Amino acid sequence: MIVFRYLSREVLVTLSAVSAVLLVIIMSGRFVKYLAQAASGALDPGSLFLIMGVRMPGFLQLILPLGLFLGILLAYGRLYLESEMTVLSATGMSQRRLLGITMIPATLVALVVAWLSLSLAPQGANQFQLILNKQDALTEFDTLVPGRFQALNDGTRVTYTEQLSDDRANLGGVFISEKRLSQDKKDRGISVLVAEKGHQDIRPDGNRYLILENGYRYDGNPGQADYRVIKYDTYGVLLAKPDVSDEVTDRDAMPTRDLIGNPDLRAHAELQWRISLPLLVFVVTLMAVPLSRVNPRQGRFLKLLPAILLYMAYLTILIAARGSLEKGKLPQALGLWWVHGLFLLIGLGLLYWEPLRLKLASRRSMKEVARG
Incomplete structure (x- = not known):
């Protein structure tokens, strides 16, 4: 023993x-x-x-x-x-x-x-x-980090913000670059959004929008000079709905x-x-x-x-x-x-x-x- x-x-x-x-x-x-x-x-x-x-x-x-x-x-x-x-x-x-x-x-x-x-x-x-x-199922606001470029949607969208409030509802110095794809998934160029500030708006139907204020939108193809520039006071971007799965x-x-x-x-x-x-x-x-x-x-x-x-x-x-x-x-x-x-x-x-x-x-x- x-x-x-x-x-x-x-x-x-x-x-x-x-x-x-x-x-x-x-x-x-x-x-x-x-x-x-x-x-x-x-x-x-x-x-x-x-x-x-x-x-x-x-x-x-x-x-x-x-x-x-x-x-x-x-x-x-x-x-x-x-x-x-x-x-x-x-x-x-x-x-x-x-x-x-x-x-x-x-x-x-x-x-x-x-x-x-x-x-x-x-x-x-x-x-x-x-x-x-x-x-x-997290939205961009749930994972966004101030001062960092963040790739989303399998790299088709890149988001950047200089400032983010503690409740993650208000942004300052916003930059969003997104590829434009046709219905058959062909590349149609890029859209770039820049804004002085933005905030999240949740509608009664559950849809979430990113409301941008005082900014510009640029549409076109890299390497070409036919860009379209739009100045806006208020611009709304629909955010994808969270897809929660328990499976x-x-x-x-x-x-x-x-x-x-x-x-x-x-x-x-x-x-x-x-x-x-x-x-x-x-x-x-x-x-x-x-x-x-x-x-x-x-x-x-x-x-x-x-x-x-x-x-x-x-x-x-x-x-x-x-x-x-x-x-x-x-x-x-x-x-x-x-x-x-x-x-x-x-x-x-x-x-x-x-x-x-x-x-x-x-x-x-x-x-x-x-x-x-």
């Missing part, structure tokens, strides 16, 4: 440290991406931390298996390097017993990953898509209960993927225990790079198999299970190869002694 607590603590502490570092790295990259979208007006800056919160379960379901894998390699590698594993082996600690002890904290991690992949991550993906749907179409946002029995190939592939993540924990644990065995003279990091490459191969093949299953290139019965079976055999080979090699070497030595 003392040995079990000691080994489990070493694995879980290292797992927590590695997972925390990986989570910070991944979330930092995502936050920079979302921050750039917020700066361009594609996202509401006030929703950034909410987005990061709902995305966290999706990150953790992939980080924890890798964190456990690296945690076992680093924790047990240190024990081998400091000869603690040698002492444990002398007291009867075999590789299979070490694997059995390690499987207990691995089971705890697998349960957490199962909870994340089957419940929390789909809920987070659902909330994330709803947030994006609401972002798509969730992404498969990773569907509840797990809706995937069970669903004949759709993508739904079936998504269900197998969610089940595969907890299975991934047990298989990588089987591979990590023998890979953590190092010679003190070689250092604890000798097998770290090959081990990481093996893990990346496992995950890459699993993702590729998921894509093939979604496209119908793999039978549903075969699915993703063959990938787990392949690396399960690799893990068993790693586990029994060293004892088998030592056993064969011992027999060879005994034969040489007998011949001498």
Whole structure:
């Protein structure tokens, strides 16, 4: 029991440290991406931390298996390097017993990953898509940033304002450039609006207008001198109505209960993927225990790079198999299970190869002694 607590603590502490570092790295990259979208007006800056919160379960379901894998390699590698594993082996600690002890904290991690992949991550993906749907429904006034050119409507309109009131209703120093398209989507030049000030007007029927005051409108084609210039005192621009949608179409946002029995190939592939993540924990644990065995003279990091490459191969093949299953290139019965079976055999080979090699070497030595 003392040995079990000691080994489990070493694995879980290292797992927590590695997972925390990986989570910070991944979330930092995502936050920079979302921050750039917020700066361009594609996202509401006030929703950034909410987005990061709902995305966290999706990150953790992939980080924890890798964190456990690296945690076992680093924790047990240190024990081998400091000869603690040698002492444990002398007291009867075999590789299979070490694997059995390690499987207990691995089971705890697998349960957490199962909870994340089957419940929390789909809920987070659902909330994330709803947030994006609401972002798509925002008007220009909701995302406009003073002093910044902002592309809207897939780049067909560019809006700029020098000043914007706190209630986002009044503008000062307005510039709007918009492509004019015919009904068959052909380019008919551009229209440029400049105004001293403007404000938002919401009509009883729900339509929103941008009312510009004291400005000019320029119509024409770049490179040509036939521009039309109109001076106006008041000019109204109809703003597109918000298109609020509560529909969730992404498969990773569907509840797990809706995937069970669903004949759709993508739904079936998504269900197998969610089940595969907890299975991934047990298989990588089987591979990590023998890979953590190092010679003190070689250092604890000798097998770290090959081990990481093996893990990346496992995950890459699993993702590729998921894509093939979604496209119908793999039978549903075969699915993703063959990938787990392949690396399960690799893990068993790693586990029994060293004892088998030592056993064969011992027999060879005994034969040489007998011949001498």
